[in-house]
Amino acid sequence: MEFCPGCGNMLQYELPNMHDARFFCPTCPYVAYVDRKVKIKRRQHLVKKEIQPIFTLDDYKNAPKTEEPCPRCGFPEAAYRTQQTRSADEPETRFYRCMNNNCGHTWVDYT
Template identity: 40%
Template sequence: MATKMIPFCSLCGNMMFVEEFNACKLKMVCKICPTFYNITKTITNRSYYKLKEIDDVLGGEEAWKNVDSTEVVCPKCSHGRAYFMQLQTRSADEPMTTFYKCCNYECSHNWRD
């Protein structure tokens, strides 16, 4: 895995910035002093973030204690009952989002409506 490096000016120590010059060529320049470095390699950066699970957003297993259950079919195991809770996830003029957790302890599938 490559390490990320923020370039700093060797003369004044300030952060350097990328600027374009001469028809799509790039260079790193210092905004304080006349230091610059031509960029000869292609610079790419990709970051993939892990999406949070429903339990992480809702507060983990503690959030599911003392919640009510209702008759609804689990899409994973077809069990006929699930715990539910409602949260306001959008603006106040939007309806609340209902989160479900299957009552079948072997399944415990989470989904939302």
């Protein structure tokens, strides 16, 4: 947001149709042209960070167990952990891990 240095009113933007883009003051004759010469001095490549799990495998070893069937293999038992991932008035999120040694599938229940 730009303001007029003469009268202090907020400047309005005028689209570039017949001339260059500019800001102008609606009450006084002040005009400021927008400079289109933008230069990128240095490009920096972003590096993706490694995604770290919320719970490790050791966290599920001593976790409570429940009769929740695995959606992948159908094994009837799963360990679960809970964490508040949304706002305080929302229910906590449950993270399940299948107790079948061959499967080990992990899934989330948001309800």
